[in-house]
Each structure stands twice: as C-alpha cells, then as structure tokens.
Amino acid sequence: MTEARISPNAFWGPLDPSADAGYDDDRPKRKGFFTDTSICIGCKACEVACKEWNDVPSDHFDMTGTSYDNSHSLNANQWRHVAFIEQPVRPKQTVDLGMPGRAPAYVPGLPATGADPDPVGAGAPAPIDTSDLLGSMLAEAPGSDGGSASADSMDFRWLMSSDVCKHCTHAACLDVCPTGSLMRSEFGTVVVQDDICNGCGYCVAACPYGVIERRRGPDGHKNVGIAQKCTLCYDRLTAGQTPACAQSCPTQSIQFGDVEELRERAEARVAKLHEAGVMDARLYGNDPNDGVGGTGAFFLLLDEPEVYGFPPDPVVTTKDLPEMARKAATAAGVLLLGAAVSFLGRKP
Numbered sequence: 001m002t003e004a005r006i007s008p009n010a011f012w013g014p015l016d017p018s019a020d021a022g023y024d025d026d027r028p029k030r031k032g033f034f035t036d037t038s039i040c041i042g043c044k045a046c047e048v049a050c051k052e053w054n055d056v057p058s059d060h061f062d063m064t065g066t067s068y069d070n071s072h073s074l075n076a077n078q079w080r081h082v083a084f085i086e087q088p089v090r091p092k093q094t095v096d097l098g099m100p101g102r103a104p105a106y107v108p109g110l111p112a113t114g115a116d117p118d119p120v121g122a123g124a125p126a127p128i129d130t131s132d133l134l135g136s137m138l139a140e141a142p143g144s145d146g147g148s149a150s151a152d153s154m155d156f157r158w159l160m161s162s163d164v165c166k167h168c169t170h171a172a173c174l175d176v177c178p179t180g181s182l183m184r185s186e187f188g189t190v191v192v193q194d195d196i197c198n199g200c201g202y203c204v205a206a207c208p209y210g211v212i213e214r215r216r217g218p219d220g221h222k223n224v225g226i227a228q229k230c231t232l233c234y235d236r237l238t239a240g241q242t243p244a245c246a247q248s249c250p251t252q253s254i255q256f257g258d259v260e261e262l263r264e265r266a267e268a269r270v271a272k273l274h275e276a277g278v279m280d281a282r283l284y285g286n287d288p289n290d291g292v293g294g295t296g297a298f299f300l301l302l303d304e305p306e307v308y309g310f311p312p313d314p315v316v317t318t319k320d321l322p323e324m325a326r327k328a329a330t331a332a333g334v335l336l337l338g339a340a341v342s343f344l345g346r347k348p
C-alpha cells in the first residue's frame, strides 16, 4: 500500500514521514520493524544486542515478583524490552468419545477407592479415583466455565513480545521538541540528537506509548538527563547494516526492512495463522489510518493490545494542536474586539 501524502505538515492521517520532513525523491524507502510475537522465545538476545551496540547502561535488573521478566519496561536505559506475560488458558470443552480413561493416580497415604485395593501386589500404593477432585479444581480454575473441561486442558501460556519505540508516522515527541533534538531521519525513523537535547522532558509527556524518557543514571554514564530511546540503529542504517536487535534475534521474530513490504508480509502471516486456526492473531500499529498514522515498528499479537501493555487506540497527542491554536486565535480576536468597542464607546 502506498502512503498518500494528505497534506504537508499534517498532524494525522497516512503520509510518508520522510517526504513530509522535506527529504527529496532519492531518499531511501521507509525502514521499520515487523515483530512477530508468535515466534518470540523470550531469549532477550535483542535486549542485550541493543545495550551492547548502543552503550546503554545495564542497571536496574531485578525480579518484579509477578513475572520472570527482569527488565520491567521500556525506559531510557532499556530501548528494547521483552515482556513475559504468563496467561491462564481457558479450559477447552471436550467431547466424550467413549475412550478408556487415564490410569488413576497413586496418592501415597490415602485409602484406596477403586475396586481392587492392591492391584500391583502387597505394599504397593493404592489407586484412588480422582475424578471428583479434578472436577472441583477445574470449576475453580480462573476462566473456567466449569463445564466438561478435562484436567489435560487446564494450562497456561507465555506470551513473549519484544517492544521498542514505534517510530510513529506522526511522532508527538518530535512535534513538541523545542530544540529540534528529535528529528525525522531520511529512513522515516525518529532519532534523538543527544548533543542538542536540553532535557526539558516535553517529549516524555507527549509520547502516547510511554517510550521516551530522560536518563536518570547511573552517575557518570553518558547522556544522564538527556531524553533517550531506540534510534532504529541510525548509525547502522547509514552503513547499510541491519539494526543490532533484529540481527541478533534467533527466530526472526524481529524482522527489519522496508515498511511497505513488511506490512504485506505481516498480513500474509496473519492469514496463515488464521488458516491454522489461530484466530486471535492480529496486527497492531500497521494501519496508516490509525491515530498515529501507523507506526514504523508494528506487531503481530496473539491477544488484545492491553494484554501486552499497548494502548488499544493510540492517538498522536498533538493531533488537536491546529484546532487549539484556531480557538485561541478566535478568543484573542474576540477579546481585542471587545477592548476596541469599549474604548471607542467611552464618553469624552
């Protein structure tokens, strides 16, 4: 799909961001990521590669107490973050095909309830009928409908997702930056120029995804106090290389390339998963008509965006700026008119 340029300097809608920023026709194609979370194994190689290549400090690692994730969230010292989401799976309804059941469990110390109290010889643990016990456990399980679910279907799954700056088509962080430190690159990505940032933090409040942050430490490290986030490895792109995180991903969960081609690839992957019966597969961020004009880094998810910590319907926070400016100008005009009328209407 070719991105139309609806109007220069628009705050919303589909457009080619590098063309909008003034790069001429021989600019490279827009670059980005398609992250297919269905094949992420949570190895965190991408996090490590990003830190190594970009000299991002490796501190603040600890366990959350709610997950095996030890890097918590995207922040100034975490430009890639692999979320571990442990999710109970709703037990599936099963059909009784009249097949023989599983062998009953042996529970040491409990009396036998089966027909043969000692089926394997003297002294052997006695089998018990666990069907009632399992039935009550399933009825109490989170998400259980208490129907004919079996013990085999009670389970949980891990959702792994490697998150990153979205390199929005309409990037509010860039719109509000008073120094021009945040810039649109010729690849359509959003890059912080560390030596121009004054640490005002306007971009932090403007980002609809909570990505960008000022670095708070460790003391002595470079760029403390400066806004920091993924640059989409701008230095590597200018050298014709793949970003470090995508290069290191062993499963190709992170796919780097031309955004237009990646969007087609992502649509095909979702169709394939749907064909295979994975009907929860969906894309997030690939739609140029969404609230940020589509993102340069978009995702294939296996559940609702909120489950992964993504806003379900992000909107560029500067979208209403033209309307606000128009209203402020109208109010100022009315005030001036009122002042003029009262001045001219005074008795001599």
Ligand code: SF4
Binding pocket: 165, 166, 167, 168, 171, 172, 173, 174, 190, 206, 207, 208, 209, 210, 211, 212, 229
């Ligand atoms: S995700 Fe946030 S920091 Fe990244 S480009 Fe969009 S607004 Fe800027």
Ligand code: SF4
Binding pocket: 049, 050, 051, 053, 054, 079, 080, 164, 229, 230, 231, 232, 233, 243, 244, 245, 246
């Ligand atoms: S593109 Fe580069 S800067 Fe961005 S997350 Fe990947 S390795 Fe880090």
Ligand code: SF4
Binding pocket: 039, 040, 041, 042, 043, 044, 045, 046, 047, 082, 160, 162, 248, 249, 250, 251, 252, 253, 254
């Ligand atoms: S995205 Fe790739 S490198 Fe990162 S955790 Fe998943 S599988 Fe590992």
